[in-house]
Amino acid sequence: MKLAIRDLEIGFGDRRVVELAELDVAAGEIVGLVGESGSGKSITALAVLGLAEAAGARVTGSIELDGRELIGAPPSQLREIRGSRIAMIFQHPVSAFNPVFRVGEIFLRALRLHGASRAKAVERARSALAEVLLPYELLNRYPHQLSGGQAQRVAVALAVALRAEVLIADEATSALDVTVQAEIVELLARLRELEGIAILFISHDLAVVGQLCDRVAVMREGRIVETGRTERVLHAPQDPYTRELIAAVPRITAGRTA
Amino acid sequence: MTALLSLRDVEVTFGPVRAVAGVSLDVPEGPYGVGVVGESGSGKTTLGRAVLRLVRPAAGVVAFAGRDVARLRGRELKSFRGDAQIVFQDPGGTLDPRMRVGAALGEALRVHDVVPRAQVGARIDALLEEVGLEPAHTSRFPHQLSGGQRQRVAIARGLAVEPRLLVLDEPTSALDVTVQARILALFERLRDERRLAYLLISHNLAVVERLCDETVVLYLGRIVEQGRTEEVLARPAHPYTHALRSAVPELDLASRRQRVVVSGPPPDPADPPPGCVFHPRCPLAADVCRTDVPPLREVAPGRLAACHFAEEVMAEDFVALSH
Numbered sequence: 001m002k003l004a005i006r007d008l009e010i011g012f013g014d015r016r017v018v019e020l021a022e023l024d025v026a027a028g029e030i031v032g033l034v035g036e037s038g039s040g041k042s043i044t045a046l047a048v049l050g051l052a053e054a055a056g057a058r059v060t061g062s063i064e065l066d067g068r069e070l071i072g073a074p075p076s077q078l079r080e081i082r083g084s085r086i087a088m089i090f091q092h093p094v095s096a097f098n099p100v101f102r103v104g105e106i107f108l109r110a111l112r113l114h115g116a117s118r119a120k121a122v123e124r125a126r127s128a129l130a131e132v133l134l135p136y137e138l139l140n141r142y143p144h145q146l147s148g149g150q151a152q153r154v155a156v157a158l159a160v161a162l163r164a165e166v167l168i169a170d171e172a173t174s175a176l177d178v179t180v181q182a183e184i185v186e187l188l189a190r191l192r193e194l195e196g197i198a199i200l201f202i203s204h205d206l207a208v209v210g211q212l213c214d215r216v217a218v219m220r221e222g223r224i225v226e227t228g229r230t231e232r233v234l235h236a237p238q239d240p241y242t243r244e245l246i247a248a249v250p251r252i253t254a255g256r257t258a
Numbered sequence: 259m260t261a262l263l264s265l266r267d268v269e270v271t272f273g274p275v276r277a278v279a280g281v282s283l284d285v286p287e288g289p290y291g292v293g294v295v296g297e298s299g300s301g302k303t304t305l306g307r308a309v310l311r312l313v314r315p316a317a318g319v320v321a322f323a324g325r326d327v328a329r330l331r332g333r334e335l336k337s338f339r340g341d342a343q344i345v346f347q348d349p350g351g352t353l354d355p356r357m358r359v360g361a362a363l364g365e366a367l368r369v370h371d372v373v374p375r376a377q378v379g380a381r382i383d384a385l386l387e388e389v390g391l392e393p394a395h396t397s398r399f400p401h402q403l404s405g406g407q408r409q410r411v412a413i414a415r416g417l418a419v420e421p422r423l424l425v426l427d428e429p430t431s432a433l434d435v436t437v438q439a440r441i442l443a444l445f446e447r448l449r450d451e452r453r454l455a456y457l458l459i460s461h462n463l464a465v466v467e468r469l470c471d472e473t474v475v476l477y478l479g480r481i482v483e484q485g486r487t488e489e490v491l492a493r494p495a496h497p498y499t500h501a502l503r504s505a506v507p508e509l510d511l512a513s514r515r516q517r518v519v520v521s522g523p524p525p526d527p528a529d530p531p532p533g534c535v536f537h538p539r540c541p542l543a544a545d546v547c548r549t550d551v552p553p554l555r556e557v558a559p560g561r562l563a564a565c566h567f568a569e570e571v572m573a574e575d576f577v578a579l580s581h
């Protein structure tokens with residue numbers, strides 16, 4: 001298993017916010033982690049990156065990447081893994097970039113930090129941008145000169161350039177216009193095909209999850225209340241909370257063909 | 259019959275940008291909803307602000323109950339400020355963090371002399387009950403409330419002055435989906451019970467369908483399509499509406515559609531393309547689209563669209579055509 005989470009518990013002081021028994025993501029698989037605010041999705045993502053402790057949390061249990069335990073691993077090792085083997089993209093990509101660097105410099109710094117030569121870094125940045133269908137000239141722009149969709153593509157390209165094996169997308173399409181959201185969803189699906197990357201897609205949007213994910217886990221108050229193949233969970237939900245979530249999604253009824 | 263709210267050729271400019279570029283539309287007396295949909299930068303939020311005189315149009319007229327809003331002064335202006343209220347996306351940002359819920363509602367009631375002072379307390383309780391809160395909430399500060407509760411308080415404050423028109427600017431976009439469902443039900447009930455007219459600004463077509471009889475599609479500050487909501491959504495007459503509609507992810511497999519792909523980001527609003535402003539992204543663009551601005555015209559009874567090929571777009575095989 002590429003990413004295997006077992007008996008993960010995350011707490012702040014006396015309060016336990018996550019109690020996650022089991023969650024796996026295989027290479028080439030997209031797993032949706034769905035829930036409302038406060039369900040524990042985002043802190044779970046931070047724990048996978050080894051950043052939850054920095055947010056003041058106590059983390060116990062097991063998070064394995066290719067069978068290697070990440071919880072309790074030395075910081076130097078986690079730093080190496082973070083950003084290169086496990087990458088993350090966020091809801092607001094522009095603010096995730098350092099505003100004083102051009103996109104090209106952001107690529108170079110990240111790639112060189114993870115050991116690539118300058119020539120190699122330039123070549124990888126170039127091919128990664130092509131892979132996410134962005135023009136090469138974008139390397140000369142500053143983050144604020146990118147549209148929301150372009151910035152999210154750049155964030156994905158950075159993960160590609162770093163040869164990430166796991167991509168954690170935390171509400172990565174939630175702030176985008178629907179036409180742009182659809183493009184990013186297609187891009188992630190393509191990335192899984194081309195790179196065999198494992199994607200943990202965290203979202204409150206069940207419809208987007210339904211389009212993109214192979215499997216889905218529904219989280220509520222820190223626990224997974226239901227998990228299974230996406231079609232099964234969305235069309236034959238077993239848990240009452242899953243049913244409530246699905247029923248709450250506003251649907252367009254005009255022009256229904258079915 | 260005159261409309262409650264009437265916009266004629268409204269233009270709002272920010273420097274070189276025409277954020278709203280000549281918009282005309284009517285909102286009748288409630289219960290009625292008009293939805294304004296479009297992507298970021300379409301001008302929909304600016305349009306809502308122009309309606310409330312929060313930004314001043316460079317040209318055109320916003321009229322409320324037959325009176326030009328720009329000319330209102332003194333008592334008339336105050337009365338308009340009571341008749342037309344706005345509810346924003348982020349209720350946390352519009353409530354004074356130092357003011358308890360009761361004080362915030364009481365202030366609105368007193369400024370507009372809605373009820374005699376002695377009745378303010380009772381009215382606050384009634385308003386809270388109407389939006390699904392309890393009298394106990396009067397002593398809470400905004401940070402002691404959940405997002406959904408804060409939005410209910412913002413709605414109660416809007417209702418306190420007994421408006422006839424509510425401008426709703428993405429009123430549920432920041433809420434969790436189960437909370438959103440309850441707030442939408444509240445808006446439906448209030449519209450019918452209080453006979454409210456809504457101008458709903460949203461990027462969410464399903465939300466617009468729930469609350470609005472009519473839908474207006476904005477692109478780069480211009481109306482590109484307008485009509486009865488169910489007709490606009492079921493059979494779009496403009497390729498942009500088609501693209502928006504087909505990009506909405508569907509939960510139900512049976513209603514998934516083949517996506518109509520628009521290419522690239524929207525153009526720079528400071529430098530709009532010649533001809534039809536949508537042509538650089540349009541799958542149907544022909545030579546005429548690059549030179550001639552398509553007028554907003556009636557393409558079917560009660561349906562307006564600004565596209566040279568609206569009839570083709572409305573035909574069944576449009577999606578196949580565009581691929």
